[in-house]
Amino acid sequence: MRQHLKRKYSLIAAAAALVIGGTMVSPIAAQAAKPSILIWVDAPRLPGAQLYAKIMAPTVNVKVELHAQGDLLAKVQLFNRIKKGWPDVVFGPPNDVAVLNNPLINDAMALDSLLPASTWKAFGNGNNWCKGADGKTYCIKNDLAQTVLWYNTALFKQFGYTVPTKMSELFAIGADLAKNHPGYSLGALGDQAANSSYFWPSQCPLNAAKSSTRVVINSHDPHCTRVTKALQPLIDAKVYDPRSPFDAGFIKDVGQAGKLVANIGPSWYGDFVLRPASSYAVKAGEWTAAPMPIWDGEKVNYSGEYGGGIYTVSPHSKFPKEAVAFAMFMVGDKRNLVTVTNPDGSHGAPTFPAYGPGNKLWAAKVNADTFWASSPYPAMAAQANKVFPGEKPVRYDTNGAWGAAFSPALAKDGNLQGALDAYATYISNLAQQLGYEVSKS
Amino acid sequence: MALLEKPEVAPVKNRKIRAQSRWGLALVNGWLIFFAIISVIPMLWLILAPSKTDPQVTHRNPLSFGSFHGYVKAWKNLQFFDGGVIGQWVINSVMYTAAIVVIGTITASLAGFVISASKIRFKRTFLISTLIMMLVPPVALVIPLFVEMDKVSLIDNPWSVILISSLYPFGAFLSYIYYTTTIPPELYESARLDGCNDIKLYTKIALPLSWPLISLLAFFAFIGNWANYFMPYIFLPSSQNYTLPLGLGFLFYSTPAINPGVGATSVPILKPEIALAGVLVAVPIMIVFMVSQKRLVRGMLAGSIKS
Numbered sequence: 001m002r003q004h005l006k007r008k009y010s011l012i013a014a015a016a017a018l019v020i021g022g023t024m025v026s027p028i029a030a031q032a033a034k035p036s037i038l039i040w041v042d043a044p045r046l047p048g049a050q051l052y053a054k055i056m057a058p059t060v061n062v063k064v065e066l067h068a069q070g071d072l073l074a075k076v077q078l079f080n081r082i083k084k085g086w087p088d089v090v091f092g093p094p095n096d097v098a099v100l101n102n103p104l105i106n107d108a109m110a111l112d113s114l115l116p117a118s119t120w121k122a123f124g125n126g127n128n129w130c131k132g133a134d135g136k137t138y139c140i141k142n143d144l145a146q147t148v149l150w151y152n153t154a155l156f157k158q159f160g161y162t163v164p165t166k167m168s169e170l171f172a173i174g175a176d177l178a179k180n181h182p183g184y185s186l187g188a189l190g191d192q193a194a195n196s197s198y199f200w201p202s203q204c205p206l207n208a209a210k211s212s213t214r215v216v217i218n219s220h221d222p223h224c225t226r227v228t229k230a231l232q233p234l235i236d237a238k239v240y241d242p243r244s245p246f247d248a249g250f251i252k253d254v255g256q257a258g259k260l261v262a263n264i265g266p267s268w269y270g271d272f273v274l275r276p277a278s279s280y281a282v283k284a285g286e287w288t289a290a291p292m293p294i295w296d297g298e299k300v301n302y303s304g305e306y307g308g309g310i311y312t313v314s315p316h317s318k319f320p321k322e323a324v325a326f327a328m329f330m331v332g333d334k335r336n337l338v339t340v341t342n343p344d345g346s347h348g349a350p351t352f353p354a355y356g357p358g359n360k361l362w363a364a365k366v367n368a369d370t371f372w373a374s375s376p377y378p379a380m381a382a383q384a385n386k387v388f389p390g391e392k393p394v395r396y397d398t399n400g401a402w403g404a405a406f407s408p409a410l411a412k413d414g415n416l417q418g419a420l421d422a423y424a425t426y427i428s429n430l431a432q433q434l435g436y437e438v439s440k441s
Numbered sequence: 442m443a444l445l446e447k448p449e450v451a452p453v454k455n456r457k458i459r460a461q462s463r464w465g466l467a468l469v470n471g472w473l474i475f476f477a478i479i480s481v482i483p484m485l486w487l488i489l490a491p492s493k494t495d496p497q498v499t500h501r502n503p504l505s506f507g508s509f510h511g512y513v514k515a516w517k518n519l520q521f522f523d524g525g526v527i528g529q530w531v532i533n534s535v536m537y538t539a540a541i542v543v544i545g546t547i548t549a550s551l552a553g554f555v556i557s558a559s560k561i562r563f564k565r566t567f568l569i570s571t572l573i574m575m576l577v578p579p580v581a582l583v584i585p586l587f588v589e590m591d592k593v594s595l596i597d598n599p600w601s602v603i604l605i606s607s608l609y610p611f612g613a614f615l616s617y618i619y620y621t622t623t624i625p626p627e628l629y630e631s632a633r634l635d636g637c638n639d640i641k642l643y644t645k646i647a648l649p650l651s652w653p654l655i656s657l658l659a660f661f662a663f664i665g666n667w668a669n670y671f672m673p674y675i676f677l678p679s680s681q682n683y684t685l686p687l688g689l690g691f692l693f694y695s696t697p698a699i700n701p702g703v704g705a706t707s708v709p710i711l712k713p714e715i716a717l718a719g720v721l722v723a724v725p726i727m728i729v730f731m732v733s734q735k736r737l738v739r740g741m742l743a744g745s746i747k748s
Contacts, residue, residue: 043695043708046523066523066680068694075678081584082591085678248499256496278495278711342707343521350707 035319036061037088039326042069042309044350045091045142047343048336052329060322069093076100076107086314089323091330093309097130097139098209098393100312109315110136114324125385126354129393130310133211138312140327141354143268145307146383147197148289150269151262152282153373155184159261163290165301170262170293171230177261178237185254186234187263188241190410192306192402197264198227199420200304200391202295206424209392215431218440219417219424226295228417235414242410245273255280264292266306267352267380275371289376292383302388308354332358338365352380359384396430487723490716491515498712515717518709522692526680530688531721537599537606537684538667544607545662546655553616554647558629559639568617574610583675590676601676602684606666612658619654620647656736663729668722689718 039062041049046066053062067075069092079085086107090096100108110132112120120127120137130139149170151163159181164170170186177184187193199206204224208216218224234240243250245265254260255273260280265273270289274282294301311327313320330336332355338348353359359381366377405426410419428438486503493507501507519527555561556568586605587596595601624647632646648655673687683691696710 043522043710047707065678066526066691066695067678068691070694071674078584078587078675082588082596084591085596252500281496344707344709346707 034059034061035322036063037317037319037322037326038086039064039089039091039323040067040072040087041091042066044342045309045330047340048330048349049326051335051340052326055329055335060319062326069096072096073099073105076105080105080107084316086316088317088319089311089313089326091142091309091311093307093399094129094305095393095395095398096312097132097310098212098395101132101138101212102395107314107316108138108312109317109320110138111140111313111320111324112137114313114321115328119328122356123354124356125387125389126356128387128389129305129308133209139310140324140331142309142311142327142331143307143349143351144354144380144384144387145196145266145268145305145351146303146380146387147201147264147266147292147306148303148376148379148383149262149264149292150274150287150289150376152260152286153288154283154286155261161261164293165291167230167293167295170264171234173262174234174237174239178234178239181261182238184239184259184261185241186239186261187265188243188245188247188250188254189231189235189416190242190247190407191244192399192406193245193265194406194410194416195402196266196304196306198231198304199224200388201264201292201302202227203302203388203390205390207392207394207398207427208390209394209436213435214437214439215392215394216441217424217428217431217438219420221440224420225417228420232416235416242414244407251279255282258283266308267376267383268307268350270372270376271350284371285373288373289379291379292386300386301383303383303386304391305387307351328355331355334361337362352384394431394436395434396427398427401427401430484723484727487716487719491713491720493713495711495713498716511713512717515713518711518714519717521709522696523680526683527685527688527718527721529681530683530685533599533682534667534685537603537673538663540603541606541666542659542662544603545609545612545666546658548607549609549612549658549662550616550648550651550655551643552613553618554620554643555639556613556617557620558624558626558642558647568614571610571613571617574608575614579671587675595676597677597679597682599677599682602669602672605676606669606672609658609662612662615658615661616651616654619651623654624650653736656733660729660733660737664726667726667729685718685722689715689722692718 037060039049039053041064043066046064049062049064053064056062065087067087067090072090072092076086090100097108099105111130123141126144127137127139127141129141130137132138149164155161156163159176161173161176162169164173174186177186187197189198195206202223204227205216205218205221206224210216231240235242241250241254245255245263260282263269263274267289270287272279274280274287292301292303311330313323313327317323330349331353336349337353337358338361340349341347342350348365349362353362363377363381366380367375369375401423406419406423409422410416431438482504489504489506490498492509492511493501493505494511497505497507519525552567552571556564556571590596590601590605595604628646629642632642637645668686669684670686670690673682673684674690677683677687680688680691692710692715696708696715
């Protein structure tokens with residue numbers, strides 16, 4: 001009897017253990033199966049990323065962290081040392097793709113197989129920047145910062161100008177301003193704006209990476225010298241300013257004084273440089289954008305880029321599909337592109353989405369904005385697939401070099417070719433230090 | 442005559458000396474005032490900048506005052522950055538610094554006492570290693586410390602910064618100098634004869650006589666760690682764990698206020714907001730310095746004169 005009871009209790013205990021074990025194990029198993037991703041973004045992308053975390057909460061654990069873009073490399077190197085800690089997906093500046101794809105760093109994975117061909121196709125040329133020398137795609141472009149011609153319609157009307165379609169026409173306007181309307185300006189050149197607005201669209205080979213180990217830098221290429229020759233007389237005539245477009249003096253003397261007639265600048269220039277009260281504070285209803293003027297003898301009116309962030313996914317990520325899904329939410333989902341509320345009360349993504357379908361959603365937002373004389377969107381769209389592809393991502397800080405070498409040289413004596421040569425020397429040294437073979441052709 | 446002339450020489454000489462010393466004093470005072478102005482003007486600018494709007498900061502007289510509403514607005518705008526994370530940075534700075542000051546001061550005082558007064562072996566080795574630690578720049582230890590903190594799972598945990606920063610070799614050395622020069626060894630000997638062990642020696646003899654030292658240690662620990670950027674930067678990747686100086690650097694980099702290259706942003710952080718964050722970093726140091734000034738001078742001079 002005692003034996004029987006013992007066996008009975010043993011069976012009950014075993015059954016109870018199974019039940020309890022089962023109930024304990026199943027949620028743990030379910031929890032383990034729920035993917036977790038760590039996202040690093042900058043401040044403007046934060047509202048969208050937080051919204052994504054909220055939306056995905058039932059199926060994916062999404063942790064969003066702000067990061068200072070300049071710190072990424074140092075932190076990834078520390079993570080490489082302890083072999084953990086890498087964020088799954090990172091938003092960063094355009095050159096990050098080359099920096100992270102460096103075999104010594106190894107923190108950018110090829111994404112080709114993670115999205116269908118139709119999605120890649122929908123980017124058009126918008127994602128060309130992310131293609132490595134091996135033909136694989138190592139990032140997803142968040143936004144395009146393609147240059148367009150911003151111009152003041154009221155001043156154009158007052159001075160009797162027509163919108164220039166050729167660079168020579170723009171420079172003729174500059175010459176006329178110097179002669180008949182002194183004090184009026186076509187913008188400032190003293191930082192990377194000179195590159196994105198003039199040298200890059202002119203196909204000047206300054207960071208023309210041919211492979212991960214070879215780059216062409218030639219400030220005396222005819223595509224560069226045609227820029228310096230055309231702009232130098234206008235710098236001397238004070239139509240172009242050697243200061244940075246963000247220089248407080250330039251903002252006060254030209255931007256806020258209503259002396260800016262036209263300005264080649266990126267697609268975000270309107271909302272974030274021309275319009276804000278703390279910046280140029282241009283009047284409502286006066287400004288809009290036109291497509292880039294074409295250089296004489298060229299077939300395509302190319303743009304350059306000033307910015308245009310990217311998403312990279314770590315090869316150490318356990319959930320690369322979920323990481324890519326986040327990037328696609330940011331570039332293609334209406335909830336981020338149009339609806340999400342930003343800290344300043346505005347809605348949607350701040351800049352021109354690189355992904356075609358996402359871009360169409362965003363267009364309505366720009367077209368509905370009555371601040372502009374007419375919608376600048378058609379000009380932005382016209383230039384979206386015309387960013388000159390010769391400029392490539394490189395592992396050195398090209399933008400910092402504009403500030404470190406070009407701007408001081410231009411400010412010193414206003415000699416544009418001299419300043420460009422100083423920049424070329426600076427980046428040639430940087431490139432060689434990082435193992436690039438530098439050539440002039 | 443000679444007797445009459447003699448006393449006249451001395452006043453002339455004295456007048457000359459007095460005139461010379463007046464000039465010297467004026468020169469010294471002028472020099473000090475010049476440096477005081479150079480130091481005070483940036484501080485004044487920093488305090489006044491948040492009262493203005495961004496264009497006013499650039500275009501108006503640098504030392505002009507905007508309005509009190511400017512401070513409120515700048516503070517409200519700072520709240521827009523990462524859901525008001527700056528409040529968390531203030532709390533973090535206070536908590537981390539308080540912990541470091543308490544732990545660092547206690548351990549440094551104890552270490553200095555042990556090296557100077559106890560009878561343990563290898564005291565000289567401890568002293569030399571303390572001096573060596575003072576010479577090693579923290580940046581040289583980044584990788585080993587990072588790996589070490591990872592091994593104990595303290596990356597992105599405030600304790601990584603607190604524990605590492607509490608290692609206070611300068612404090613230990615200062616304590617050693619203090620205990621060696623201020624408290625006569627005979628006092629320890631007498632106490633030992635009365636049955637005191639090392640712990641009692643410290644708590645009953647050394648500690649009550651070393652409050653000036655303790656204030657000095659706490660002050661230097663506070664100054665060194667309140668503004669510390671490097672350690673939190675390395676060990677605390679999440680912005681929720683940042684300290685104020687680290688957050689200030691982050692604001693600099695992430696907004697177009699100081700870094701116009703950021704360009705497109707929808708976060709209303711401009712120069713007045715950055716200046717207000719700077720005030721939050723600087724003001725506690727000023728307050729601590731002003732409050733502890735007298736005590737510090739007393740502490741620094743302790744033991745220097747016989748009386």
